[in-house]
Amino acid sequence: DTAVSQTPKYLVTQMGNDKSIKCEQNLGHDTMYWYKQDSKKFLKIMFSYNNKELIINETVPNRFSPKSPDKAHLNLHINSLELGDSAVYFCASSRGFGHGGSNEQFFGPGTRLTVL
Amino acid sequence: DAKTTQPNSMESNEEEPVHLPCNHSTISGTDYIHWYRQLPSQGPEYVIHGLTSNVNNRMASLAIAEDRKSSTLILHRATLRDAAVYYCILRDETSGSRLTFGEGTQLTVNP
Numbered sequence: 558d559t560a561v562s563q564t565p566k567y568l569v570t571q572m573g574n575d576k577s578i579k580c581e582q583n584l585g586h587d588t589m590y591w592y593k594q595d596s597k598k599f600l601k602i603m604f605s606y607n608n609k610e611l612i613i614n615e616t617v618p619n620r621f622s623p624k625s626p627d628k629a630h631l632n633l634h635i636n637s638l639e640l641g642d643s644a645v646y647f648c649a650s651s652r653g654f655g656h657g658g659s660n661e662q663f664f665g666p667g668t669r670l671t672v673l
Numbered sequence: 674d675a676k677t678t679q680p681n682s683m684e685s686n687e688e689e690p691v692h693l694p695c696n697h698s699t700i701s702g703t704d705y706i707h708w709y710r711q712l713p714s715q716g717p718e719y720v721i722h723g724l725t726s727n728v729n730n731r732m733a734s735l736a737i738a739e740d741r742k743s744s745t746l747i748l749h750r751a752t753l754r755d756a757a758v759y760y761c762i763l764r765d766e767t768s769g770s771r772l773t774f775g776e777g778t779q780l781t782v783n784p
Contacts, residue, residue, distance in 0.1 A: 663719070667715070
């Protein structure tokens with residue numbers, strides 16, 4: 558019973574390609590996120606969706622486009638991949654806004670993207 | 674979000690208690706103190722959170738200083754599985770749901 562799942566786990570691709578990472582949560586949460594962890598292990602938020610609406614967009618290049626078809630899914634599409642996009646991407650989910658600072662997030666296992 | 678300061682690394686022996694400190698001298702009244710940990714090759718995992726009072730759960734205890742400028746995550750009996758990077762994060766009640774991760778403390782547990 559995986560709470561937050563991501564596919565694929567590993568993704569190796571050439572520069573310039575377009576790729577997608579999928580995320581699904583079965584926790585009934587309203588809010589989903591994408592985080593990026595670079596080679597120095599810094600974890601940084603990229604996007605947040607609440608009830609399928611974009612809430613947080615952290616100065617991420619517009620080659621990155623999140624899409625939320627429904628509350629349980631948040632996919633990340635990346636166009637024209639660059640070497641610097643190589644990282645581990647984590648999806649997370651939590652209850653919606655209104656639960657304040659006590660709201661915990663549940664993370665997926667991550668997708669390791671390698672751009673050659 | 675206000676900043677936190679943690680030691681880069683700490684070591685412990687198996688079966689012994691571990692006290693992981695975190696300084697957050699600029700904490701505001703609406704900031705919750707959250708702890709997450711990241712085991713090798715896994716996503717971050719929620720550990721515990723608190724606002725003013727000390728908190729206990731099945732994973733750990735959180736001791737919060739009276740002035741809230743520091744806190745300590747306590748693992749009562751470290752196991753090898755507790756080896757991870759531990760992140761102390763302040764989360765503003767009004768800033769929405771983002772988590773702002775710092776560098777964390779790499780905990781090594783010796784057998």
